[in-house]
Amino acid sequence: MRFIVLCLGLLLFLAPAVDAHFGTIIPSDDIVTQDDGKTLTLQVKFIHPMERHYMEMAKPQQFGALHSGRKTDLLETLQASKGSSPDQLETFTFWITDYKIRRPGDYTFFVAPTPYWEPAEDLFIVHYAKVCVNALGLETGWDQPVGLETEIIPMTRPYGLWTGNLFTGQVLLKGQPVPFAEVEIEYLNESADNISIIHPPSDPFVTQVVKADSNGVFSYAMPKSGWWGFSALSEADWTLKHEGEEKNVEIGAVYWVHTRDMR
């Protein structure tokens, strides 16, 4: 009996780490040179990146780009699409859009999703996700905050990263650093340039975990080419109603970066 209780306890303990949810924005290119096409395709999803599982995503509440200190609302450009992992029988909604780069500089794309009700955790999830695309050789803007309720500010320039590079960022909540924030990190197994799907040997390999220092600053070295997601979770100081009951809201600051093999 004691053994069964212990096993159940272990399962409950491991469950959140196995299925880490990530808000996702993945552009078709992270560095636009003058020889590249200037139209990006951006995919906005709510997924388990390593396990390739999709979750149903309602139309976001905000979606836009920050460039040269100016925000552009792109919400109405989003089109619904459907996707799933190879082992999911049904398909799930995600969002897609095209965006034409017109000027040099860094474009930070951001999304504020509609709260997602997660019955298994008895709470709502809101992941504010960001990604930066550099255009035409002007490398300014990537370290500017969007002003989201919680967000990661990159301290490493978030593009032109080699596999093995260290990514350093700072977790902000309402504009203030979050001391000792826990940051979850996952590899996007469906990265277009991933030549071999990763099958983690055990659950702790699915989601990497690092803790920030007293200034909310964290670092992680990325061991494979493709897209990497960083997610710092906090509990909102507001609640939402579900079937008449007030429920807690998990807010996530998510940032995506791309790495390339050195060859």
Add this chain to the structure above:
Amino acid sequence: MMLQKIRLTGLLCLLSVGLLFPASALAHKVNVFAYVEAGIVYAESYFPDGRPVAKGKIQVFDDQQQLLLEGVTDAAGLFQFKVPKVADLTLVITASMGHKNHFLLKRSAFNEE
């Protein structure tokens, strides 16, 4: 012994400074970007960190590599001119110390105004 230590420290400092220079040179990569509005080509030149390339020489070539015009960027790194020919235009910028780059302004951009 102490003197030797000081000399070694000095040498290490010099080496460190030497190692810093290549990074500094890389940051001097020049860029040029151009767009068209109402028949005017607006060229902007800049370093990766956003500083303008002042007094950069800009040459404009057509798709037959014929030089159409040339000029110099102002203190804000800007240079503008009337569309000289409806063709793919290549803008070449040359800054001091031989730093050079180019931008291809496709003729299709003239219709996107």
